[in-house]
Amino acid sequence: MITCLLAAYQVAVGINGLENVPTIAYTIAFGVLLVAGLLIIILGIEVLNSRIVVMVSSIIPLSLSLGLIWEHFAFLRLPYLIFAIVAYLTIIITRSITIPVKVSTIILAIVHGVAGLVVFLLPSIFSAQGKANPGFALVGLGGALIGLGGLLLYFLRTGRPIVSSETIMRILPALLLLMTIAFVAGFTLA
């Protein structure tokens, strides 16, 4: 519930005054978090076992990274926008048709790797270099947590968990909450 409220706050208040593309990108990212949170409340954490979760959860790092790139690296705007769209379409296609699992996993790893690194590194480096408020580094922490959550979900889906599925199910709501707190605080302090 707190995760949902924080995500709702970020959509309604936290991203005012930005350009159109970052506003849309952050709205999508936090909107997905909000709706996903509501569905978890309605259906229980077991809903994360669903096949569609991989497709939906990819939206969050991709949109966040797009928003960050658009705000801070003007020369990369168009290439990254194209990357984000193509990457997402590729994930949807590879998850919808029958192809070797290895291929779809590699694609997912590349996409999440790139987006995750942007969300983790960009705020961390900017904060360290003094280009942004130190609090902006919390967005990077959120990026790290989302990466951890993604890994846990991946292990859960593939049935090769490093910890038991029960433990993952217990950890994930807390992880989701911490991640949202980090993002909201990071963007507020930036």
Added chain:
Amino acid sequence: MRIVNLIRTKVSSYIPLIKSMQTSLLLSTGLAGYMSAHTHLELNMLFGLVGSLFLAISGSTILNMWYDCDIDTVMNRTHNRPLAMGTVTKQEALWLGVILSLAGVGWALVINRLYCLVVFAGLFFDVIVYTIWLKRRTSWSIVWGGISGGMPILAGRVLAIGQIDLVGLLLMMAVLFWIPTHILTFNMRYFSDYLTARVPTFPSVYGFEATRAIIALSAILAAASIGVAGVMIGVQAGVLRLMAVLSSGLLLLSFATVFRPSEQVNFSLFKYASIYMLASMILLSL
């Protein structure tokens, strides 16, 4: 002491008659309709709105239950309601329903005549047109149930601005179109119950596929009505963004019921639709 205990027992047996969740949701729409005008808040007016709407909605709900007692008795989902169980007699329920309805409409009349007319229309459409006349005859009765469900929000708006305007009608349409996403998913979930009670529903008359398509269509119309109303009210950009996000969730779940139907998706839509309506009402009030 014995009298106090008797009153306490009676009151506690009457409470389930008003379907507190449903009444609260309708009451919240009435409040949202009032707050959407963003006029100067008058506490006595607000108190009158809440009190009169609560009485009228509770009264009509009890009258529904009184009339549908035979249906409740044969349905699994409702057979343990106070009237079906016999813990409250039909005569008691009838009197209670009539008294609360009259009190609600009477209070509304004291506050404002047009407001009273809208409150009365809601009660009339719900009890007479929907419950007594159409519910057992046609699955299309839901339209009239929807119109009566939209009356509290219109009433709230009317009380705030003193007239029926386009925004008020849009808000009413939003509730009207939202209701199928809630009720029709319910009809599918308890399909056999309704069949046993011989209450015609969209799934039993037109089939599940057509019902799912209607749910998706009504979700689009509900989201559009709320969105347009929000723009016309002049809600802030951030609030509009949040409404768009919540509407997207509603639309996605509605489309999921059409293209990937399952009991889980059906249940999610049913629950999400309630949260969506409550959240939208809060946002329109900001």
